[in-house]
Amino acid sequence: MxxxxxxxxxxxxxxxxxxxxxxxxxxxxxxxxxxxxxxxxxxxxxxxxxxxxxxxxxxxxxxxxxxxxxxxxxxxxxxxxxxxxxxxxxxxxxxxxxxxxxxxxxxxxxxxxxxxxxxxxxxxxLPPGALAGIDAIAAASVLPLDEVVHSIVKPPAAWRGTLAEDMIALDGLSAPAVFFTGSAREAAVRFPQNANVAVISALAGIGLDRTRVELVADPGVAANCHRLSVSGAFGRLDIAIENRPLAGNPKSSEMAALSLVRTIRNRIAPLSR
Incomplete structure (x- = not known):
């Protein structure tokens, strides 16, 4: 041994x-x-x-x-x-x-x-947090990127206690509703818990002011969902991930904790992945 x-x-x-x-x-x-x-x-x-x-x-x-x-x-x-x-x-x-x-x-x-x-x-x-494909976006940004769109889709309960309550009737939704469209910078400033990850996709790609973010309340989902659409000189990337909410904090995802565990382990692992 x-x-x-x-x-x-x-x-x-x-x-x-x-x-x-x-x-x-x-x-x-x-x-x-x-x-x-x-x-x-x-x-x-x-x-x-x-x-x-x-x-x-x-x-x-x-x-x-x-x-x-x-x-x-x-x-x-x-x-x-x-x-x-x-x-x-x-x-x-x-x-x-x-x-x-x-x-x-x-x-x-x-x-x-x-x-x-x-x-x-x-x-x-800056770990990838609740997102997938961040390594691909960062690699693709070596060449010019044309567009990055990040859609964040969560159940209405995950938006309670945020500015979303002033923008949409969360309790009365029967279908998905987009209640915010703007830059990653604005999304993260106005929704720091729910749209925190928009900064990650933005800094990996074309920046906080060019990355477009859509925030969606969807009564038909139980998970915290992220959909990334990227186009540029490299080609096109479309990726989606559905994350189980973190126990005790529905505004965050289990993957947020898992990403930090990976970051820590990679500091000592013989194979960094």
Missing amino acids: TIRSHRPLRVALIGWGAISRRVAALLSNSPSAGDIAIVAIGVRSTARAQDIPTGAVLITDPAQLAGLKPDLVVEAAGREAVAIWGEAALRSAPAFAIASASALTDASLLERLLQTAEACGSQLI
Whole structure:
């Protein structure tokens, strides 16, 4: 039997909500569990942070990251957390992965993060989240792209508590209804939880202002659905994915947590995929 000689990957999770808890549970039950150590949970307040992983410490100040020497910092705490923790994470760790992509609609924040990453020799990672085909869109963007359309289709319940309630009668729908059409930047700003992933497809392709987003409430679906249509010099791509909602947070998808697990595992896997 081969014994691994290197130390476990030291991971700091920012946020202890539904996504972070799911990520931690999946990692602890995986064959690579012994190769990954969650060393810290970053939160605003320790009062509500219960049942954190064994060996992890609760931190509330981004400056505390430096003393922990993490190999990877992973954010899943909402867009405000990216601005609060981002620069410290990039100074303290080789990589900072973010789930709350909508934070990057703030051009000045994105520029600061990229400048910090360049100055420190670290990397800002944007996992594909609930989407499929992001690698293909990024590859296709090497040549000119003509159009990227991202349709986000969710059951009415997933749009409750958002601006959609002021735009459409969610309880009275009997057929799919498009209630928003606009740029990826506008969609992510106005619907940061539900349209967060529009930033991912936009940054992979033709940018936040040229990517067109359609938001749909559909009483006939039970899953969170994403449909991407891309055309350009490479040819044409059409892809759809239906994601099971994340337990405890119907505005997000199970795939959002799975994508972060993949990102973490790929930091140590002999085969990155």
